[in-house]
Amino acid sequence: MNLIDYLISLRTGKVLLQSYHMNVKIALIYDIAQRLYKDRVSICIINYEKFLKLSGREIDQRCDESSYVIVFEAEGPPDLPMRYNLVTSFVKINRYFDDILKIDKVSTNLYKAQNNAGDLFIFSVINGEIIERKLRPIHEDIINFLKEYEGEIEIKDLINIISKKYEISRDNVRVELALLKELGIIEVKDRKVILTQLL
Numbered sequence: 347m348n349l350i351d352y353l354i355s356l357r358t359g360k361v362l363l364q365s366y367h368m369n370v371k372i373a374l375i376y377d378i379a380q381r382l383y384k385d386r387v388s389i390c391i392i393n394y395e396k397f398l399k400l401s402g403r404e405i406d407q408r409c410d411e412s413s414y415v416i417v418f419e420a421e422g423p424p425d426l427p428m429r430y431n432l433v434t435s436f437v438k439i440n441r442y443f444d445d446i447l448k449i450d451k452v453s454t455n456l457y458k459a460q461n462n463a464g465d466l467f468i469f470s471v472i473n474g475e476i477i478e479r480k481l482r483p484i485h486e487d488i489i490n491f492l493k494e495y496e497g498e499i500e501i502k503d504l505i506n507i508i509s510k511k512y513e514i515s516r517d518n519v520r521v522e523l524a525l526l527k528e529l530g531i532i533e534v535k536d537r538k539v540i541l542t543q544l545l
Contacts, residue, residue, distance in 0.1 A: 348478040349459055349467040350377050353432070357382070357414060359444035363434045363459075370449055370457055371434040372401040373471045375416055378432065379405050382414055392427060393418040403474070452528045466529065466543060484512055484522050489531065492541040501539050 353361060353374070365371055375397070379389045383406075390409035391397055397418045398404065409415075417433040420426055423441050426433065433439065438446065449459045452468075456479065459467040468479040481489075488508060492499060501523075508519045523539065526532045531543045 349374075349469055350381060350476060352461075352465075352467065353378055353447075354381055356444060357387075357431060360430060360442065361432050362439060362443045362446045363432065363449060364436070364438055364446060365434070365449035366436050367449060367451060367457065368400060369471055369474075370476075371419075372397070372403070373474050373476050375418065375432075375434070376401070376403055376405065376474060377476050378414075378416075388413045389416065390414070391416045391418055392425075392430070393420075453525065458529050460530070464543065466531070468529065482522075484508065485526060485531075487511065488522065488526060488539075489541065492532070492539065497541040498538055501534060501537050504539050 347355070363371055363374060375391070382389060388408040388410065389405060390413035391405060391407055392415065394405075394407065407413075414432070415427065415430045417426055417430050420433050420435045420439060421437065422439060426439070426441060433443075445461050445463075447459045447461050447467075449457055452458050455470045455472075457469055457471070459469070468481070470477045470479055488504065491504060491507060505516050505519045505523075508514075508522070509516050512519075523532065523534070527534060529543075531541070533540050533542050
């Protein structure tokens with residue numbers, strides 16, 4: 347399931363998108379709105395003027411009892427109305443949410459979103475739209491090797507195995523390991539690579 351599908355699946359609940367990255371939050375709101383329009387669900391955005399000023403993108407909205415309510419850039423509990431579905435903020439808000447997705451930048455135009463259950467969504471923002479990204483075969487091989495070795499292997503052994511299989515330099519393997527580390531999938535400790543996240 348990709349990130350937009352996941353958020354749509356929670357549309358009757360309450361979700362917090364916590365991130366410092368405004369372009370990501372705007373793109374997510376816009377993509378969610380487009381999907382909900384197709385299902386004939388009306389959208390209501392609290393702080394719409396702020397959204398419009400920052401995004402430059404109009405969204406046809408109607409606020410009534412059946413609307414999907416988005417609170418754009420809440421700063422705390424006082425900013426939340428009685429009923430809401432999706433809240434964006436740069437801080438964690440101390441209110442009940444069915445799920446909280448923390449969104450971080452991994453590298454140039456590559457982001458990760460992680461929910462309370464530890465599920466990881468990797469994506470880019472291209473022309474204002476969320477584009478899902480998948481791990482490349484080399485990443486999947488690294489993860490599979492770690493699974494075979496019960497989640498832990500000497501870093502030099504893993505680098506040797508992967509560099510031989512893909513016929514690339516050891517430094518290139520280290521670059522790929524660094525990306526997996528940034529994504530929170532592995533950690534490197536005591537000269538070992540440890541699998542921290544099962545995908």
